[in-house]
Amino acid sequence: MSIIEQINSETVTQVDFKILFPEVGLDLGQDEEWCEIMVGTARRRIRFHDYRDIYDIPGLYERLFYDKLKCVSPRVIRTQLAQVLAERETEPAELRVLDVGAGNGIVGEELRELGAGAVFGIDIIEEAAAAAHRDRPGVYDQYLVADLTDLAPDQRDTLVEADLNTLTTVAALGFDDVPPQAFAAAYNLISTPGLAAFTIKEDFVTARDASGFSELIRRMFAGEVICPLARQRYRHRLSVQGEPLYYVAFVAEKFGDIPSDWLD
Numbered sequence: 001m002s003i004i005e006q007i008n009s010e011t012v013t014q015v016d017f018k019i020l021f022p023e024v025g026l027d028l029g030q031d032e033e034w035c036e037i038m039v040g041t042a043r044r045r046i047r048f049h050d051y052r053d054i055y056d057i058p059g060l061y062e063r064l065f066y067d068k069l070k071c072v073s074p075r076v077i078r079t080q081l082a083q084v085l086a087e088r089e090t091e092p093a094e095l096r097v098l099d100v101g102a103g104n105g106i107v108g109e110e111l112r113e114l115g116a117g118a119v120f121g122i123d124i125i126e127e128a129a130a131a132a133h134r135d136r137p138g139v140y141d142q143y144l145v146a147d148l149t150d151l152a153p154d155q156r157d158t159l160v161e162a163d164l165n166t167l168t169t170v171a172a173l174g175f176d177d178v179p180p181q182a183f184a185a186a187y188n189l190i191s192t193p194g195l196a197a198f199t200i201k202e203d204f205v206t207a208r209d210a211s212g213f214s215e216l217i218r219r220m221f222a223g224e225v226i227c228p229l230a231r232q233r234y235r236h237r238l239s240v241q242g243e244p245l246y247y248v249a250f251v252a253e254k255f256g257d258i259p260s261d262w263l264d
């Protein structure tokens with residue numbers, strides 16, 4: 001029986017697992033980080049970007065990123081969004097949100113607590129949707145497993161009929177996660193005017209990076225596609241070596257769609 005099967009099997013649901021980090025001094029990039037899960041004497045290595053494996057183990061995502069590595073991004077974006085809404089005298093209930101890279105629903109839960117009127121989730125892997133339904137049932141009005149750059153007609157219809165006016169995407173842009181093309185497709189599904197609230201690693205906006213985000217975001221702000229309402233640099237989480245990883249959180253007003261030729 002694999003460790004994941006063991007943890008999920010009825011006989012050992014009460015059995016706890018330990019999380020072990022790599023030895024100090026191992027120089028791992030953020031997209032190379034891993035931990036080991038230990039159940040009894042059995043160990044299994046899991047890369048942080050192997051979300052399928054992480055979501056399959058109930059509680060692992062929260063223990064790993066929130067308890068051990070002190071991730072604060074969903075709370076930061078909720079607080080920033082709440083401040084912007086208060087300044088604009090907009091009721092949270094007016095928000096009809098598309099949460100991109102929704103994972104197991106932590107951002108959706110924050111949005112519900114904020115009072116959002118509707119929350120739709122989208123993620124590219126089945127395991128994320130399954131974990132959201134398992135861990136936070138009812139948080140999303142609907143949760144789609146889909147590739148935003150290749151939506152099936154019924155998926156597109158669902159999102160158009162949802163009458164979305166706000167985009168959120170937290171800790172999901174860049175690396176091998178949501179690419180600029182998928183971000184643009186989601187952004188263009190939001191009404192104009194609308195709101196976009198997202199977090200992104202600071203290197204992806206302040207430096208020339210290979211992900212394409214720094215160029216896209218620069219053009220969006222310069223081209224009056226979007227207007228920043230709030231911007232905050234903050235510590236997203238710690239690395240496995242205990243170093244701070246800085247991100248930038250934006251809440252911005254949408255003024256227009258991202259032209260498709262910007263993504264060529």
Ligand SMILES: C[S@@+](CC[C@H](N)C(=O)[O-])C[C@H]1O[C@@H](n2cnc3c(N)ncnc32)[C@H](O)[C@@H]1O
Nearest residue numbers: 101102103106123124128170171172177178182
């Ligand atoms: C670090 S997790 C963040 C999850 C959640 N936003 C949170 O803050 O807890 C990144 C998520 O992005 C999803 N993802 C990666 N590429 C994607 C894509 N092209 N479209 C939608 N979701 C994607 C992953 O499956 C994963 O669930």
